[in-house]
Amino acid sequence: MATGKPIRLFRNLSSKIAAIPMILTVLFVFVGGTAWTVTYSFTSSKLLPKTKFVGLRQYERLWETERWLVSIENLMIYGLCSMVLSLLIGFILAALLDQKIRFENTFRSIMLYPFALSFIVTGLVWQWLLNPDFGIQKIINGLGFTSFEFNPLYNSDIVIYGVLIAGLWQGSGLVMVLMLAGLRGIDQDIWKASRVDGIPAWKTYLFIIIPMMRPVFITTLVLIASGIVKLYDLIVAQTGGGPGIASEVPAKYVYDYMFQGQNLGQGFAASTMMLLAVLIVIIPWAYLEFGGKKRG
């Protein structure tokens, strides 16, 4: 052994030792906590966890509950719109900033500023802005357009779009900065080459630059998606789930049933469904993204 090859296990020993705390955290906190939650979602735990198993009863009740169905629908609308629009807005802003304009730093700071605010502050600010008695509607009415009506937060049908506006205002700045970083990473020679060939700028963006920015897009997508799934504080601050239950989201259902309703089993069942939904999206994507590379 003294002269032989080093044992595989001991290769990079110091970095392996350094990783032990993280591995333990992942195993016990993340994996362990998840397993515990899933297990207790099959019990009738109320305020305190109890091992009285009731099979799928909690899940049956969950899927019969109107509020859960409304929550899922809201999350889909919010998720889809926020994913597409924040990428679109973020990329357009970044492309505009990338035109070697003056005061780029100032514009960048202004656009990124909302991201420095928490969702609670964002929610409250937009609650006031969208309030018909103080906000945008009042100002425009005051200018003489008395028939103008813009009152999304008190209309069950469109309240989720009122939340979406606030979410986009807060999140687009970050997307813009990430996109800008991506654009700056593109070699200037590519631009020169496309100009020599007489390709219009929009075509260069669409067919050359965006495909080259794939890693940036993936990072951004993961960031946006994780923000969507855990959407909670914006709703609490802006609408409180109202009017009625029209702007409820799954994370709020979990919290309300676990703590306010003193029904842990029901809250666990809902959070397990959220985990399942995330896995359904992530596993095929991870397979394509990482599994594909190995083969190729």
Add this chain to the structure above:
Amino acid sequence: MNKLKSLLCGTAICAAGAVSAADLEVTHWWTSGGEAAAVAEFAREFQEQTEHKWIDGAIAGGGGTARPVMVSRIIGGDPMGAFQFNHGRQAEELIEAGLLRDMTHVAEAEGWKDIVNPPSLLDACTLDGKIYCAPVNIHSWQWLWLSNKVFEDAGLAVPTNWDEFVAAAPKLREMGVQPMALGGQSWQSSGAFNVLMATLAGPEILQKIYGDGDADLAGGEEMARVFKAAEDMRDMVQGSNVQDWNQATNLVITDKAGGQIMGDWAQGEFAVAGEVAGEDYTCLPGLGVHEVISTGGDAFYFPVTNDPEIEAAQDALAATLLKPTTQVSFNLKKGSLPVRADVDLAAANDCMKKGLEILASGNIMPDVNMLNTEDTNNQLNDLFVQFFQDTSISAADAQARFVSIVEDKD
């Protein structure tokens, strides 16, 4: 942080030389104007009558926000000295888990069994023959608050019952006044519905449905009428864009809304605003239909701390809360009724006197919190907050969902 805090407290106490005095942190959710004034009375009485110090731990946002905070502190091993709950089934599991202190010795020393009236209040604190909480007041939900000025302006007599109120609603709407105020928080919607149920269908029916889980009755003819009344109410509350209950009460106080169904704690708000019962506003117990009040209320619970100093302070607080002077000064500010019949409430206003009369006549019913678990209440909240905000749900659909909640309840 906590160790540092207790160390500092300990040093401060030693320095002061008062060995037995302790700081007692008391958490509650009394933050509206009238409520805050009432809880200040508790703090004052506690510090005057004993040598301990009241550390106020108010949590804003109502019971729905405050209860999870309190529960997680107790479960997480950082209990406060005492906390307020609505007594009933909210603390059931905490008691079963042995996290709350048995206060029977204080109850016996102070003779609570003989003084607490009605006795059901103490029963709600009792589990397996042991008393775990100190009831401090009687709150009833079954009140309709009306603004006299709104009806005068409309040229109408102030309604004396629910039907007259419903009949007056279109006229108020015409005048541009909101007929009825309802806050957007879900507990207010289900609370108002329970009031309609207790008064229009009667307390026996409420007792059977929530107490015994009678699903046939929940789907029956009497309840269909209650749901019809709830539909009327839904038309009357359309357009009241407020969230908190006291903001809704404020609409009535400022004569922007005709009336509100809210518990007697609303009276504290009228008092703070300087309104006089009978002149500026009218209160109709039992909606003027069926004069009954529920005897729910607030109670203080005391977590296990294993600290003899804190325990002494807890005992002292529990005894103070039910003393006659404390009961009078607190309840006058809070607008609630005292838990003992032997105190003199000469200073009580018209509405409180009506409540006291009904209480003395024995027209009482248990509070919904004593019959339902928080889980069931939460389901009812979800149903009724949706029903009152969304006009597309028919009364029959809502009743069908109500029946399935009653079937599942435990």
